Amino acid sequence: MTIRLDDVSRDRYGLIRRTAALKAGLSDDQLGYALAAKSLVRLTPGVFMVPQAADVARTEQGKDEYYRLACIAGATSTRAGEAPLSHHSAAAMHRLPLLRPDRGTVHVIRGGRGGSSLRGGRYRHAGGVPADDVVEVDGIAVTSLRRTAIDVAAMGNFAQALTVVDAVLRRGVTREELLDALAGRKFEGIRVARRAVEHGNPLAESVGESWSRAQMIDAELPLPILQRHYLLEGHTQIPDFDWDGVLVGEFDGRVKYRGLLRPGETPHDAVIREKEREDRFRRAGIEVLRWTWAMLERGELIPILITWLPKLGIAIG
Structure with missing residues (x-):
């Protein structure tokens, strides 16, 4: 069976939506065949991408871009709601280099009451985000650089925390802004995040450094x-x-x-x-x-x- 994906329109991110595929005359069975033949990759239900070349997909940059597109797919799917991307997903949108990032989960902060939950590769973090800590990147609502850095730092070890703090300092976030983002926060990892902020240096030019x-x-x-x-x-x-x-x-x-x-x-x-x-x-x-x-x-x-x-x-x- 030949599937003509070239006839299916892509969205602004280069992704293929089920609705666009059906409009182009493809059926769900044909989409399933394309997935089985690996000429399509499902990012989230109803959102697909054409797979990267193998030599690109194996690189760190290729893995980062695949995860970034998965986050975009998750944020723009019909199930997304209005929760901003956060943690490693926001870092991917900001294109922050991380040490051993979590590329298997799409992170959002859902607000409201109740605890955090993980379902279907989507981690919904409890709590809210102040309006000034939500920004738009490529049309997607994400947490700000300073909030993202603190959230990522609090999830990892010291080396991972220092890497993300160095990265946002290079991008112009000040140490004072990071300390402000830490103020009043009570969560696991606060000491690691604070230590990373104390030692952060914008002159570090790479994850390895x-x-x-x-x-x-x-x-x-x-x-x-x-x-x-x-x-x-x-x-x-x-x-x-x-x-x-x-x-x-x-x-x-x-x-x-x-x-x-x-x-x-x-x-x-x-x-x-x-x-x-x-x-x-x-x-x-x-x-x-x-x-x-x-x-x-x-x-x-x-x-x-x-x-x-x-x-x-x-x-x-």
């Missing part, structure tokens, strides 16, 4: 300066982390070199350029330490720093 710093804070190690500027041999160098001008640290993300590519440059060219940059630091008497996402997952960064810092005259403990 935030996670690195969270591990350093938990280990009570001397904290580095972030994004310190150096002029070395006529080149401006800005390392991710700097300890007293004797050690710089660089987090190498999984797509680091692809992200660094200049026009006409290959990944090999970028590696060579990074090597030359590293050599300039060493000729200036500054040691360079690199680590990866895998090292963070295995807990290897802190033992390495505990070895390196004292050797370079930086007291720990």
